[in-house]
Amino acid sequence: MTGLPWLDELISLVLATLRSATPLIFAALGGFFSERSGTVQISLEGQMLMGALTGAVIALKTGNPYLGFICGGLAGVFVTLVFAVFSLKLRMDQIVLGTGLNILAMGLAPFVTKVFFDSTGSTPSLPAESRFTSEPMFLLFALIPLLLWWFAKTKSSLYVQFAGENPTILSSLGKSVLKIRLYSLMTCGLLAGFGGASLSLFLASAYSPNMTAGRGFIALAALIFGKWKPGPTIAACLFFAFIDSLQVQLQGSGLPVQFIQILPYLVTVVALAGFFGRSRAPAAIGKPLEESK
């Protein structure tokens, strides 16, 4: 508290933005890996839900939020492994598959909570000592420069990009596109799972039904808004989170809340219509691999 009311409000707005951006950025970066490597990823929501659920369950059982967070990430990996089996191996349509996994995650959660806590769809509240105060946020902001460096400077990031743009070149170099897509998918699951776990262990204090509330899809919108580039994608997430926090602040100021709530989506639509330059998806996205690798 600085004594200056406007500065206090600004600080609380910035902090609120960073907090609510955390799960979004995790998920959007997950989507980044998946989509850049050539896999359409609309099951971020399902991965986040599984991450949130597993994180809460493990943290409740062990009392250790870090363990919960890691297991939340692994739960996301598990979802993407299922995704990989069906999309890479059995060449199933990725949109249908992603939708299926989202619905599966929604249905699995009440089942799990019933078995563990005799509760349909939510876990008991986590005590203060077994949840985070801000650690996932710091982890994320430590991870971002590392990721930006990886994207700009490393050979492996080029492999990922080629898997999504022109997989035939990659396979002519003797690289396995399948493997690169698999690893990218797993990274996606890990990050989206972290995003979900940061929701249940950091922003809230329990798992409640469908607690992601569409954040997986907002992350996807951010990815598209950010033209499938990591920096702009993160910026888009921050922008969406900022609008959300601003809306919290502006409620009761006379401006209709509903209007501010549609702002992020409106901006996305406008952006996709080409007003901020073209946003182009990776060329080979959603196309299954040729039989002869």
Next chain:
Amino acid sequence: MCKFNKLSVFFAALLFFSLCQASNKIGLVLDKGGKDDKSFNSAAYEGAMKAQKELGIELKYVEAMDSNALESLHRSFAKRGFDLVIGVGFAQAEAVNKIAAQFPQTKFALIDGEAKQPNVKNLLFEEHEGSFVVGVLAAMASKSGKVGFIGGMDIPLIRRFELGFREGIKFQNPKGSLESNYIGVTGEAWNNPAKAKELALSQFAKGVDVVFVAAGASGTGVFDAAEEKKKLAIGVDSNQNWMKPGFILTSMMKRVDVAVYETIKEVHQNKFSGGTFRFGLKNSGVDYALDSFNKNLMTPEMKKRADDVKIQISSGKIKVSDFYKVKR
């Protein structure tokens, strides 16, 4: 011999099922928040569980995953010959109205809504009266004079809480102000604790030190925020004082549990009658919660004042505006 065995098993089963039918079958259709929202739906569930334990009725409950499922849930209970089907929540009014007309032999109860069929018992609560009382308490507990309200979905029912609460604050402290926020405009608002927490934190940052939350399962987010910032919250529907002892000033209880229990009891004793029943301060349908978890937060003056206000509202001396009527 073998055949005979099978036959006897069959008859035993038949006997068993016919015995089952002798006890009252009660179907409970819970709202989106689910039986573990520790608030509104939990209260309904507890009332039904109490009836199951004490009256030996047969209870089946379901949770509506989305509003489109409500109608078929009610229909399937009615079709299977349940004696009483209870719909919990304003969102079920339409479904109950329709299904009750199709199954005139089945009894229905509806909480927080009105269906105009003779076989429906509508259980309405005077939320504004209870909110007024906790408003008085909030104004007394607040040091800054700034009090907050966080509603779940922006609907008239929750506006009713807000208006009563606002009047309670003004009644106690004419200079007091109310900061009011809503989580959203869709059903997701009942299940978004992360957003609720952000709203609470932003209110606390503005100097608010007591927040009343009426947002179903999202309420836990506000309690977390109160604990973090060492402020006070007020729970809703169920007695939520136990959830964060020391940080929950009191709870505005809607005795949904009592209403559900009493309705089941009426069916059990064959005394059920349709129509609209209102639960207010007068018949303890709404109340503020006082127990071992919040007794250190409530001073004797606060308790005295609250009980005094309760009597004045019951006797009609204080008129609390009802959002349903103000609007029209």
